[in-house]
Amino acid sequence: MQEKTNLQKHITGFMTGREYLKKSLEAVAASSVKTDIEVLVVDNNSADGTVEMVQSEFPQVRLIANKHNFGFARANNQAIRQINGSSEFILLLNPDMIVLPNTLSDMLAWMRVSTQAAVAGCHLVSEHGATVKHVRRFPRLLDQLAIVLKLPHLFPNVLKDYLRDDFDYDQPAKVDSVRGGFFMMPRSTIEQVGLLDERYFIWFEEVDYCRQVYQKGLEVWYTPVTDCIDFVGQSFKQVKRGTTQKYFQDSMLKYFKKWHPLWQYLILRAAWPIGRLAVACGSLLGVKNKANT
DSSP: OOOHHHHHTTOOSSOOHHHHHHHHHHHHHTOOOOSOOOOEEEEESOSSSHHHHHHHHOTTSEEEEESSOOOHHHHHHHHHHHSOTTOSEEEEEOTTEEEOTTHHHHHHHHHHHOTTEEEEEEEEEOTTSOBOOOOBOOOOHHHHHHHHTTGGGTOTTTTTTTTTTTOOTTSOEEESBOOTTEEEEEHHHHHHHOSOOTTOSSSSHHHHHHHHHHHTTOEEEEEEEEEEEEOOSGGGTTSOHHHHHHHHHHHHHHHHHHHSOHHHHHHHHHHHHHHHHHHHHHHHHHHHHHHHO
């Protein structure tokens, strides 16, 4: 794995969404991968000059400029539909991900010999060189209830199993799901499983896709063969917290309605107002406590 000192040269302090994408595209262009690669960027109606930046600085990139924000799944599907038919592998890469010089070549080499992997994710590291723990179990009612009701604030270990706290990121392994920010698959996976489910605007779409992979008798794998820098959530910083919570709630409920018994979906739907009330009460108590100190 890369040394922290080698990672630091990719960091330029605070960056906007456009600047993260620029760094990401520059890193892809500087990759040591030996085969031809096709790069597509889908812009979901950003207002920070991203479209103009891509057009002027990366003319070789195929740009899809949407007039509206269509969400993660639909935007990725737009790109997948336009990928050259001869492409052997497809990588979904978030704009706040920075590949290292050998990331793509190492990952492609691993994928070519690891034919059991219909989807794979690599070792993700933060800008400080720490492992980003992104392997998860498939969502279950109790762990999602704990998230909705904010129980980890009271019981920090309640999600240890769901979050795979004991997972060994130094070893390759068959897993339930990997982060959608770095999501590689052979083209044959798309042919067998299909595209991402566009009912999800953001969140749960990669988990849903991994469920579909297993439903087809295929496998999802994690490999430590290479690293990729993950700035973890920088793409969401332009979205208000209340809006992201609505997206998260909507996607969680859609996931459970699709994959779990109806009674579990109904329990989760009823729990969300309780969770919001708990947050509101906690915020109010926090304000009162601050006033009394």
